[in-house]
Amino acid sequence: MRYYPLLLDLHHKNCLVVGAGTVGTRKIRTLLKASPKHLLVLDTAPFSTKLTRLAARHPELVLENRTFSANDLDQKHLVFACTSNRTLNAAIARGCQQRNILCNIIDDPQAGDVVLPSIIQRGDLLVTVSTSGKSPALCRTLRQELDCRFGEEYEILLDLLGRIRQAMLPLGQDSDDNAECFRSLVNSSLLAAIREKDTDEIRTILARLLPKELHPSIGALTHDLFPSL
Incomplete structure (x- = not known):
């Protein structure tokens, strides 16, 4: 077993998401449900209307239209590299490893420390499913089955x-x-x-x-x- 399963309390943690496309936006929404202390999101492209509206409702969410800098990793506890630039994602992974920061890398899960499970949530009940990054398709199928199982x-x-x-x-x-x-x-x-x-x-x-x-x-x-x- 490569990955150690755990649930992480983010209430006093600072998080970073680099890349606010479709995948990045999903990560942002899930992170906000866990109420992190601070969530910085970086992207060189304009942010979607949905994200700007989300930021208006969540003061802990900060959107910045600019390129990533190594200094952005300062005082971060959890980082997501969600860009379409493999070189940039790899650089973020290396920076996180050097600073012992937990990170998830969208295009190369094994380059990071964290793979995200599929989640079924019923109030405070959380059921998670993971294939350790080997088969997202199987993970989705299992999630759908469990979603029907737990009403x-x-x-x-x-x-x-x-x-x-x-x-x-x-x-x-x-x-x-x-x-x-x-x-x-x-x-x-x-x-x-x-x-x-x-x-x-x-x-x-x-x-x-x-x-x-x-x-x-x-x-x-x-x-x-x-x-x-």
């Missing part, structure tokens, strides 16, 4: 489990007891009840599996799971 019910289930976790912490129960409770919830018919939007069944399951101390809170835990109902 919005998984987002709602995870949200509910998060609420339950916060409610259970003050009880001071043994960690093994908590773990067993969550295993029971995950292995129950709770997901199916959420898929069917059956709030009565959801509350019945919770009353059966949650500690008695939380029974008075079941209504509060579930009252807004389905805002449209």
Whole structure:
């Protein structure tokens, strides 16, 4: 296994994207979802209207119409080389390696440290698929299959489990007891009840599996799971 899988918190990180074409724009949009501290984007061509509008809504996004300079790597934590110039992309890769900066190189993935997986997102649930850069086509196919597999019910289930976790912490129960409770919830018919939007069944399951101390809170835990109902 060449690549070590991880999820990276960018809230206090500075990022750089060189090249704002179709691929670069996709990287920019995904990066903004992770709320980096600062995102600098460089391109010698005029920026698209979509990107300028995006920058107007995101103060952390800075667009500069100019060529790349080695100094642009200063204080950066993650860099994407997305230009159509292989020589420039290779130079960015070398600069990042010299400074120990994580980088993704669009036309030569193995020249960088990072390959990006396909992502299926349901709220805080992230499912990622990677072929280590060997077959983007297979990655897309697998992503499409998983996208059908994981519906919005998984987002709602995870949200509910998060609420339950916060409610259970003050009880001071043994960690093994908590773990067993969550295993029971995950292995129950709770997901199916959420898929069917059956709030009565959801509350019945919770009353059966949650500690008695939380029974008075079941209504509060579930009252807004389905805002449209």
